[in-house]
Amino acid sequence: xxxxxxxxxxxxxxxxxxxxxxxxxxxxxxxxxxxxxxxxxxxxxxxxxxxxxxxxxxxxxxxxxxxxxxxxxxxxxxxxxxxxxxxxxxxxxxxxxxxxxxxxxxxxxxxxxxxxxxxxxxxxxxxxxxxxxxxxxxxxxxxx
Numbered sequence: 561x562x563x564x565x566x567x568x569x570x571x572x573x574x575x576x577x578x579x580x581x582x583x584x585x586x587x588x589x590x591x592x593x594x595x596x597x598x599x600x601x602x603x604x605x606x607x608x609x610x611x612x613x614x615x616x617x618x619x620x621x622x623x624x625x626x627x628x629x630x631x632x633x634x635x636x637x638x639x640x641x642x643x644x645x646x647x648x649x650x651x652x653x654x655x656x657x658x659x660x661x662x663x664x665x666x667x668x669x670x671x672x673x674x675x676x677x678x679x680x681x682x683x684x685x686x687x688x689x690x691x692x693x694x695x696x697x698x699x700x701x702x703x704x
Contacts (some may be wrong), residue, residue, distance in 0.1 A: 565593050567600050610704050 570593045576582050577590055594601045 565589060567593075567597060570594070570597075570600050571603060574604060577604075578608065667700065 568589055573582065573586070573590055577587065580587075582590065594604055
């Protein structure tokens with residue numbers, strides 16, 4: 561850069577100066593011009609103030625938007641999980657068995673197992689032991 565830079569040449573280098581992309585000689589020339597030219601010094605000051613304000617306001621906005629989006633995401637996720645669990649358990653709901661039903665089912669399964677494993681002699685003995693009358697036993701056997 562020429563030592564006698566014009567104001568327009570110096571102002572074009574503001575971005576590079578701020579980002580520290582200038583060669584040391586160019587940087588010295590720009591600073592020398594800023595010391596001599598009050599208009600460019602004022603423009604440099606306003607340029608830096610504007611970028612600082614923009615960076616500050618952008619980071620605050622991004623942080624607040626990020627926090628808002630994250631909280632909404634967590635709320636939606638919790639709501640969707642709740643709905644999914646309700647739907648899953650509704651679809652997969654097993655009818656609760658009462659104790660009497662469970663006991664009767666257990667007796668029937670035991671009788672079936674004995675019939676297929678040991679024959680009908682054993683089932684008669686089991687029927688007597690499990691308080692079945694001969695009538696009731698006959699009904700159970702007729703089912704097979």
